[in-house]
Amino acid sequence: xxxxxxxxxxxxxxxxxxxxxxxxxxxxxxxxYAAVASAGGLLLPVSSEAAVTHNENGIxxxxxxxxxxxxxxxxxxxxxxxxxxxxxxxxxxxxxxxxAAEFKTRPWKITVEGxxxxxxxxxxxxxxxxxxxxxxxxxxxxxxxxxxxxxxxGFELNKMLxxxxxxxxxxxxxxxxxxxxxxxxxxxxxxxxxxYTEGLRIDEAMHPLxxxxxxxxxxxLPNQNGAPLRLMVPWKYGFKxxxxxxxxxxxxxxxxxxWMKSAPSEYGFYSNVNPNVAHPRWSQARERRLGxxxxxxxxxxxxxxxxxxxxxxxxxxxxxxxxxF
Amino acid sequence: MEQKTISLxxxxxxxxxLIPAILLxxxxxxxxxGANPVEEITLETGTWALRFLVLTLAITPLRKIFGWSILxxxxxMLGLYVFFYACLHFLAFIWFDHFFELDEMIKDVIKRxxxxxxxxxxxxxxxxxxxxxxxxxxxxxxxxxQQLHRLVYVIPFFVVIHYLWKLKADxxxxxxxxxxxxxxxxxxxxxxxxxR
Numbered sequence: 001x002x003x004x005x006x007x008x009x010x011x012x013x014x015x016x017x018x019x020x021x022x023x024x025x026x027x028x029x030x031x032x033y034a035a036v037a038s039a040g041g042l043l044l045p046v047s048s049e050a051a052v053t054h055n056e057n058g059i060x061x062x063x064x065x066x067x068x069x070x071x072x073x074x075x076x077x078x079x080x081x082x083x084x085x086x087x088x089x090x091x092x093x094x095x096x097x098x099x100a101a102e103f104k105t106r107p108w109k110i111t112v113e114g115x116x117x118x119x120x121x122x123x124x125x126x127x128x129x130x131x132x133x134x135x136x137x138x139x140x141x142x143x144x145x146x147x148x149x150x151x152x153x154g155f156e157l158n159k160m161l162x163x164x165x166x167x168x169x170x171x172x173x174x175x176x177x178x179x180x181x182x183x184x185x186x187x188x189x190x191x192x193x194x195x196y197t198e199g200l201r202i203d204e205a206m207h208p209l210x211x212x213x214x215x216x217x218x219x220x221l222p223n224q225n226g227a228p229l230r231l232m233v234p235w236k237y238g239f240k241x242x243x244x245x246x247x248x249x250x251x252x253x254x255x256x257x258x259w260m261k262s263a264p265s266e267y268g269f270y271s272n273v274n275p276n277v278a279h280p281r282w283s284q285a286r287e288r289r290l291g292x293x294x295x296x297x298x299x300x301x302x303x304x305x306x307x308x309x310x311x312x313x314x315x316x317x318x319x320x321x322x323x324x325f
Numbered sequence: 326m327e328q329k330t331i332s333l334x335x336x337x338x339x340x341x342x343l344i345p346a347i348l349l350x351x352x353x354x355x356x357x358x359g360a361n362p363v364e365e366i367t368l369e370t371g372t373w374a375l376r377f378l379v380l381t382l383a384i385t386p387l388r389k390i391f392g393w394s395i396l397x398x399x400x401x402m403l404g405l406y407v408f409f410y411a412c413l414h415f416l417a418f419i420w421f422d423h424f425f426e427l428d429e430m431i432k433d434v435i436k437r438x439x440x441x442x443x444x445x446x447x448x449x450x451x452x453x454x455x456x457x458x459x460x461x462x463x464x465x466x467x468x469x470x471q472q473l474h475r476l477v478y479v480i481p482f483f484v485v486i487h488y489l490w491k492l493k494a495d496x497x498x499x500x501x502x503x504x505x506x507x508x509x510x511x512x513x514x515x516x517x518x519x520x521r
Contacts, residue, residue, distance in 0.1 A: 075360075083360035091495040094359060144493075146361060191495045262494060281439055281490060290360045295353075298424040 052078040052097075058219025060153040066134030068209055068234075068311065074137070075148035077217045079290050084224045085142065086243055087191050088177065088184035096224035103183055105228035105244075114174075114250035117165035124228055127160050128214065135218070136211055136232070141273045141306045143237040145299070147287045152232055153215030158206040161248075166202065170250035173205040174198070175231060178246040192258045198242040199255030199269065200233065201315075209234060209311055212245075235308040237271045268325040270316075273306035277322050331398055338399055342406045345373050346413065367417040371443075374410035375484060375502060377403055382477065382509045389516065401457055404477070408454040415447050439490035446483040449476050478513070481506040 054077045082097050089096035089103075108124035132155035141147045161173065179195035181187040187194045204210060213232045214221050221227040226243025233240050239259055249255075259267035266280050275285045286299035293299055305312050316324070349369055352358050358365040381403040388396045418440075423430040434444045453474055456462065462470050485506065488499045 079360035087494065093361070146364070189495075189497070282437060283433070288361070288363065294363060295421070299422075 052082055054081075054217045054219040056218075058215070058217065060133065060135075060215045060220070061218040063133045063135050063153055063215075063218065065151075066136050068308075069135075069137040070139055070149055070307070072139070072149045073292065074151060075289075075291050080148060080150055080216060081222045081224060083290065085144075085238065086186075086224055086226065088186040088194075088196065088244070089224065090186055091191065097222075099185060100223035100227075103223040103227070103244075105223065108228050108246075110229070110245065111247045112164050112249075113247065115167050115170035115252060116250045117167060118163065127155070127212070127229075129155070132156075132159055133214075134211075138232060138234040139303075139306050139308075140232075140234065140238055140241075141287060141302065143239055143267075143271070143279060143284075145282065145284065145287050145302075147289050147302075148291075149289075151217055152211065152213045153218065153221075154211040154213035154232065156208055157210045157212050157231070158208065160212055161205060164248070164250070166250045169252045171202055172251045172254050173200050173202060174247075174249040174251055174255035175200075175242045175245050176247035176249075177242055177244050193261045194258075195246070196242060196258045197255065198231070198240055198257045199251075200240075201254075202250075203315055204233070204312075207312065207315070209308060235272055235305040235312045237273060239267075240271050270321075270324050272312075272316070272321065272325075273302060274304060274321055274325070275302040276304070277325050326395060331395070335398065335402065338402060342377070342402070345369070346410070363417070363421040367414065367421060370410050370414040370417055371488075374407050374414055375488070377407040377410060378481060378484065379502070379505055379509070381407055382481070382506070386509060386512045386516075405454060405457060408450045411447050411450050414443075418443075439487055442483050442487035442490060446480050446487060449480050449483070453477060478510060481510070 083093045084096040085093065086096040086100065089099040106124075110122045110124060110127075112119050112122060133153060134155065135151055135153055137149065137151045139147060140150050166173075175198050177194075177196040178184070179187065181194075200210070211232045213226070213230045214228060216222075216225060221230065226241075229245050230243040231241045231245065240257075254269055257267070257269065259271075260269065273284075278284055284302055287293075287302045288299045303309070349358075349366060353362055353366060356362070381400060384396045384400045384403065387393055419425055419427075419430050423433065433440050435441065453476060456465060456470060456473060465473065485499060485503050488502065489496065492499060
């Protein structure tokens with residue numbers, strides 16, 4: 001597969017002019033949102049086109065589409081960027097878009113620890129390599145039974161992890177979101193055990209479907225979607241795809257994620273999309289595709305491994321998936 | 326207060342209580358309910374039923390504490406609005422979640438405890454709404470009517486559990502509602518005890 005190389009300028013070196021120009025609009029809307037929210041109603045339309053259109057000439061517009069692409073209707077940019085579970089910026093789906101507007105994503109350091117030859121502090125810029133970048137159009141299935149189809153921009157996680165030279169004891173990879181309550185107001189309350197933590201088995205992490213995301217819709221990744229760097233594991237429930245990653249740790253033992261700590265009987269380590277294993281409180285057999293399954297269509301059937309069984313089912317052969325949920 | 330003024334006031338309250346539903350319909354038709362309008366409608370109708378339940382239960386304490394006896398004239402309407410928003414909430418559930426497939430819906434009511442709780446609350450609201458007319462009040466007789474309508478003190482318990490069991494994290498709002506309901510119900514106990 002060919003990856004087009006647009007130029008020698010690193011994406012990170014370009015100022016996102018559109019975001020800059022929209023700054024005042026963001027602030028204005030953040031004010032409006034706060035006013036409406038405090039009025040208690042949340043009934044007035046808070047959406048506005050201005051802040052939810054991407055730059056058609058986004059910094060990743062020339063990145064070629066990679067393999068595993070799904071041939072399904074894309075969820076609109078507006079929906080992808082205004083309906084977010086990102087509890088660090090509020091537990092209401094519409095909140096992160098406003099409350100993360102001022103989140104500082106540069107400079108961004110990633111701490112690498114544990115069972116590897118090259119631990120240390122890395123700069124985000126070390127990984128924004130033009131020849132790594134691909135567009136991947138993936139299904140995204142939330143544990144809350146809604147789904148999207150998103151054109152992510154990113155690179156295979158294995159390319160990044162190999163640079164740290166994990167040793168033979170590295171059986172798992174643990175990820176942590178930035179912990180900074182000053183910037184992430186949601187962390188001021190113990191909604192979850194902060195910092196948000198997730199983990200993958202090393203073979204899951206090295207799988208070519210697993211990517212690190214830095215953009216979407218050919219543009220830079222919006223803060224509410226987990227800027228500047230987030231995971232995307234398309235065959236697992238959305239909460240596994242941790243946002244705003246600040247730490248990567250190679251471990252011998254399976255990491256315990258924030259959701260596992262919060263409700264061990266409800267969220268397991270694997271959390272593979274599985275229509276046959278219900279969440280203890282609701283069914284996972286069907287899902288609502290945002291922008292498509294609305295008032296006049298039934299929820300669609302959820303696919304095993306979110307439709308990526310051909311690629312990943314072998315990772316779990318011989319395992320009882322109702323036990324290892 | 327004159328009967329005419331009260332009728333006018335009732336009209337105003339009636340319209341005001343309808344505004345959330347009107348806005349919800351309007352925003353649904355103009356596609357202003359965000360990425361998941363179906364979820365938004367389900368959440369909003371449920372939340373408004375909950376808010377009207379708080380208001381209905383607040384009438385008696387407010388009346389007794391501040392001597393605002395006129396409030397009693399609005400209690401029935403507020404109670405019926407609980408039922409109205411609960412009906413919309415239930416409609417959203419059978420329409421959006423199950424697309425009117427009754428057997429699927431029944432399975433859900435039985436299998437999912439949080440839905441069971443919501444369903445029980447809804448069922449308990451039914452006899453209260455049905456016996457809310459003057460005619461029914463007379464037919465039942467004041468005492469029996471009152472006994473039946475004590476159900477309203479039980480409903481908050483089921484409603485709060487329904488809300489709580491549906492959540493993944495962030496229990497702040499359900500905590501606030503629990504506190505408010507507790508105050509409203511405990512005040513009644515205290516009032517009864519101290520006025521014996």
